[in-house]
């Protein structure tokens with residue numbers, strides 16, 4: 001791992017790091033906020049379509065709240081990148097749009113193994129480099145990253161003590177933010193659908209979801225289907241629809257404090 005940059009931030013350090021990933025076969029960049037007084041608790045923040053590690057790091061406003069609770073926050077990239085890697089002209093496919101699955105289909109299968117990256121390669125690097133507590137992890141994300149947070153938590157039960165999401169894609173097997181991409185990557189959108197995973201497996205960790213009532217992509221998110229699955233499963237969840245908010249980082253930053261406080265409570 002090598003350091004790209006370090007900036008003092010809320011008494012702690014906002015770093016950007018590069019490391020080699022076996023899962024993606026590339027170098028990967030990630031941001032990591034280290035508070036001045038770290039407790040060992042870690043929050044993984046998965047970003048949405050078109051994002052890099054940088055969007056949430058610079059716009060979500062998580063660091064100040066994380067500093068108050070001693071939480072380390074990791075901001076992974078949304079896919080492997082490179083001129084020699086497969087990509088697509090659409091903004092919601094290929095580089096910047098991994099949907100956090102392990103691709104099995106060509107041409108994606110070699111590099112687009114983001115489930116493995118987020119749950120194996122990146123934690124291995126982060127836990128080796130920083131003094132953190134593997135038993136105190138939580139996960140959150142925005143939009144496609146919310147889909148990542150929900151599905152990875154349900155596919156890896158027990159790993160994350162709490163789960164949250166901002167305007168997550170909740171029912172991708174019924175959405176054009178999901179069907180084309182998950183079909184191309186894996187051939188099986190239903191296997192990576194949070195609503196189906198909730199109905200079939202459930203989630204044992206506490207869950208907080210915020211979505212804006214004026215989200216311009218709300219028809220693609222499937223929030224109602226997911227809420228129904230939560231109800232059927234009697235899962236522990238708070239799902240809030242926040243009046244007037246859209247899909248942007250103005251929305252994410254408004255509720256960032258609530259999400260950090262929610263995770264801090266469960267990581268204590």
Ligand SMILES: N[C@@H](CCC(=O)N[C@@H](CS)C(=O)NCC(=O)O)C(=O)O
Pocket residue numbers: 047048049050051055059091142143144247248249
């Ligand atoms: N560019 C797309 C929208 C993509 C988009 O809204 N991406 C969200 C995540 S799904 C995001 O976080 N964008 C980056 C940002 O706001 O900094 C469009 O115009 O339809």
